[in-house]
Amino acid sequence: MKYGCRPTLDMLDVKKIKSQFPIFSQKPEKGAELVYLDNAATTQKPQVVIDAITNYYSGYNSNVGRGTYWPATQATQAFETTRNKVQHFINAKSRKEIIFTSGTTDAINKVVSAFLIPDLQVGDEVIVTEMEHHGNFIPWQQACLRKGATLKMIPLRESGDLDHDVFEDLLTSKTKLLAITAVSNALGVVNDLHRLTSKAHEVGGKVLIDAAQLVTHEKIDVQAIDCDFLTFSGHKLFGPTGIGVLYGKEELLEAMPPLSFGGGMVKKVTLDETTFADLPNKHEAGTSNISGVIGLGAAIDFVNGLGVENIHAHTRELTEYALERLREMDGVTVFGNPKERASLISLAVRNVHPHDVSSFLGERGIAIRAGHHCTQPLMDFLKVSGTCRISFGIYNTKQDVDRVIEGLVEVRDFFA
Numbered sequence: 001m002k003y004g005c006r007p008t009l010d011m012l013d014v015k016k017i018k019s020q021f022p023i024f025s026q027k028p029e030k031g032a033e034l035v036y037l038d039n040a041a042t043t044q045k046p047q048v049v050i051d052a053i054t055n056y057y058s059g060y061n062s063n064v065g066r067g068t069y070w071p072a073t074q075a076t077q078a079f080e081t082t083r084n085k086v087q088h089f090i091n092a093k094s095r096k097e098i099i100f101t102s103g104t105t106d107a108i109n110k111v112v113s114a115f116l117i118p119d120l121q122v123g124d125e126v127i128v129t130e131m132e133h134h135g136n137f138i139p140w141q142q143a144c145l146r147k148g149a150t151l152k153m154i155p156l157r158e159s160g161d162l163d164h165d166v167f168e169d170l171l172t173s174k175t176k177l178l179a180i181t182a183v184s185n186a187l188g189v190v191n192d193l194h195r196l197t198s199k200a201h202e203v204g205g206k207v208l209i210d211a212a213q214l215v216t217h218e219k220i221d222v223q224a225i226d227c228d229f230l231t232f233s234g235h236k237l238f239g240p241t242g243i244g245v246l247y248g249k250e251e252l253l254e255a256m257p258p259l260s261f262g263g264g265m266v267k268k269v270t271l272d273e274t275t276f277a278d279l280p281n282k283h284e285a286g287t288s289n290i291s292g293v294i295g296l297g298a299a300i301d302f303v304n305g306l307g308v309e310n311i312h313a314h315t316r317e318l319t320e321y322a323l324e325r326l327r328e329m330d331g332v333t334v335f336g337n338p339k340e341r342a343s344l345i346s347l348a349v350r351n352v353h354p355h356d357v358s359s360f361l362g363e364r365g366i367a368i369r370a371g372h373h374c375t376q377p378l379m380d381f382l383k384v385s386g387t388c389r390i391s392f393g394i395y396n397t398k399q400d401v402d403r404v405i406e407g408l409v410e411v412r413d414f415f416a
């Protein structure tokens, strides 16, 4: 679909979109129909993505970048076409800047070991935030501990927004890197990436953005943000698990040692030395997750067909409706009140453990997540061990919101 003729929200037929996700057509023998409200954990998969993976395995299964026979050339073309799709999806300058990884966590770990650690000196500083997912926290923390560097943390204001005044005070000439999530997976806070990035650059720091939760929230433009690295996972974008993307500015990826070593990433190997392939192959050792890449390509087509802005408009409407209903409820606390919120809500039911809430709802076919959401520093800030999280996707409806609210009323009254 051409950009200019995308459907508007009113034209999006959610029922029709939902029918493209086979999981929702299941009629469970026992229990209620699935109300899936755990989209921040992973999204469901549309038939086009499942078909793309099946077609690869049944129609042209081969390794890529090696063979010259027909299934291999077709597989290589599908694989490399996805790289172009990712490039355009995030508006990277060049396809050489797109490296396939197994996910966000893998991409961040690779930047830590190939970019940060080799140059990290005692006394250098890395800045993260109090809202980071452990995947964008522990790798930096461990690198700093190992190398005698300092890990600094941008605190949150009561609303859940970052405290930008403190952030600016944290920046020094020793700031090596700022690692920041675009969207908090536990509070839904959306960060001001342009402002944070430009401030870090003023002191010469590099910036990595964890975009795991951003991909269905807004159209990503790495050139406009001017970040140095950006990572995301396919499975939160209606794509398969086990595939993710590392974007890096070409000059940085060029200067870095390979993310890992092995087949497919070399020009010449002798007993004494190895010369490495050009970007992007230099950073993709071994056989890639080919079906995952092809599935990711189909997921990007699916999302482009709908328009990220339309997905977001729909899920934002549901989020606002849910917030309105939750705020009317006695015995329920919503965490955070950020300036800009993505399509997720963390809450607590008075005197009920989050896991009891999620189990109770789960028995009624309502899928939410409970726990610390891999954000324990944030839970410490909130002074709780965990929360209940509702997160919306394109196939959710107001009826789903009503179902979860009814469930919360029941759980509250049951445990009262």
Ligand code: C6P
Pocket: 040, 041, 042, 103, 104, 105, 106, 133, 135, 136, 181, 183, 184, 185, 186, 210, 212, 213, 233, 369, 373, 374
């Ligand atoms: N958050 C959630 O339920 P992986 O597992 O590598 O695909 O993504 C890790 C990750 C990194 N950053 C953020 C902001 C995330 O939300 C996640 C994954 C899931 O919130 C699973 S814990």
